[in-house]
Amino acid sequence: MSTPIYWLGNIEENRIWIKREDLLPFSFGGNKARKAELFMREIKNGGYDCVVTYGTSSSNHCRVISNLCVSHGLPCYVISPSEKSDPTYNSVMTALFKAQTTTVPAQEVHDTIENKMRELEKSGYRPYFIEGGGHGKLGTEAYVQCYEEIKEYEIEKGIRFDYIFLASGTGTTQAGLVCGQLADGAKRQVIGISIARRNPRGREVVLDCVRSYFAALGQRISEKRLQEAVVFIDDYINGGYGLDSVKIRETIEWVLKTYGIPLDATYTGKSFYGMTEYIRQRCVRDRNILFLHTGGTPLFFDALKNAERYRREGVI
Numbered sequence: 421m422s423t424p425i426y427w428l429g430n431i432e433e434n435r436i437w438i439k440r441e442d443l444l445p446f447s448f449g450g451n452k453a454r455k456a457e458l459f460m461r462e463i464k465n466g467g468y469d470c471v472v473t474y475g476t477s478s479s480n481h482c483r484v485i486s487n488l489c490v491s492h493g494l495p496c497y498v499i500s501p502s503e504k505s506d507p508t509y510n511s512v513m514t515a516l517f518k519a520q521t522t523t524v525p526a527q528e529v530h531d532t533i534e535n536k537m538r539e540l541e542k543s544g545y546r547p548y549f550i551e552g553g554g555h556g557k558l559g560t561e562a563y564v565q566c567y568e569e570i571k572e573y574e575i576e577k578g579i580r581f582d583y584i585f586l587a588s589g590t591g592t593t594q595a596g597l598v599c600g601q602l603a604d605g606a607k608r609q610v611i612g613i614s615i616a617r618r619n620p621r622g623r624e625v626v627l628d629c630v631r632s633y634f635a636a637l638g639q640r641i642s643e644k645r646l647q648e649a650v651v652f653i654d655d656y657i658n659g660g661y662g663l664d665s666v667k668i669r670e671t672i673e674w675v676l677k678t679y680g681i682p683l684d685a686t687y688t689g690k691s692f693y694g695m696t697e698y699i700r701q702r703c704v705r706d707r708n709i710l711f712l713h714t715g716g717t718p719l720f721f722d723a724l725k726n727a728e729r730y731r732r733e734g735v736i
């Protein structure tokens with residue numbers, strides 16, 4: 421699977437391209453679909469017969485994994501933290517795909533997962549566990565492969581991206597791109613725009629993920645290069661996971677009107693807004709910039725519906 425890169429336009433005298441991970445062909449695409457392909461390969465090779473995973477009701481991950489499971493006839497168990505939120509298109513689809521969701525207070529999630537795994541094993545199943553958001557080695561590997569696609573595009577077109585911007589959540593997607601970059605030594609900066617986590621923890625998680633990827637390959641990367649390569653910006657969180665703002669809603673509307681591309685309020689709208697602010701505030705000029713559209717298209721429709729409600733209620 422590979423996704424197209426398109427020329428977008430100029431922002432503050434920079435040249436912007438977009439890589440459309442949202443156009444991956446399975447279950448509305450997105451980075452969870454790219455990661456899921458590798459999980460499925462391991463599930464098949466390992467002879468697993470059901471899947472246990474974790475995520476919130478708005479999770480793209482749970483939608484993609486439960487879709488994959490139902491299409492392969494595998495039972496799927498989702499552990500969700502209880503939260504005050506309305507159903508989203510993702511949660512409606514996760515239910516449609518017959519995932520069996522157990523909702524527990526956030527602090528009980530860990531034990532509930534362990535119990536579910538043990539219970540399934542006792543009943544003679546061979547459950548496969550996927551971390552929330554597809555975090556971990558396979559998720560990282562998926563984005564090392566994505567980085568290779570970016571390099572191929574550069575060679576074909578004779579250009580080099582000075583920056584790659586993306587939404588960073590668990591940090592796995594960012595870690596994969598950084599691993600690709602460290603392996604090839606290209607002079608560029610991958611910039612993760614945090615959608616929820618704060619520093620220093622947010623950045624530490626990306627660093628750990630990069631370290632363990634190279635450790636598993638038996639390679640050592642100097643601490644100096646590692647520190648330089650991981651940029652995790654927590655300036656545009658807007659209060660936390662899933663919380664948007666007028667600025668983010670305006671960005672989503674502008675990108676849709678100008679380029680006909682859907683962004684959502686939790687991930688891509690936040691990171692696109694973060695990218696434009698980063699460029700403006702740090703006076704980035706005359707550079708080639710790639711924005712990684714990490715997907716989340718069902719959340720675009722949630723954002724659209726919410727924006728309409730805000731307008732009706734006079735919030736905007």
Ligand SMILES: *Cc1c(COP(=O)(O)O)cnc(C)c1O
Pocket residue numbers: 450451452480481553587588589590591592593594687688714715716
């Ligand atoms: C999960 C997700 C992210 C964050 O990916 P991580 O690998 O967890 O950092 C970004 N964008 C979208 C649309 C997502 O669904």
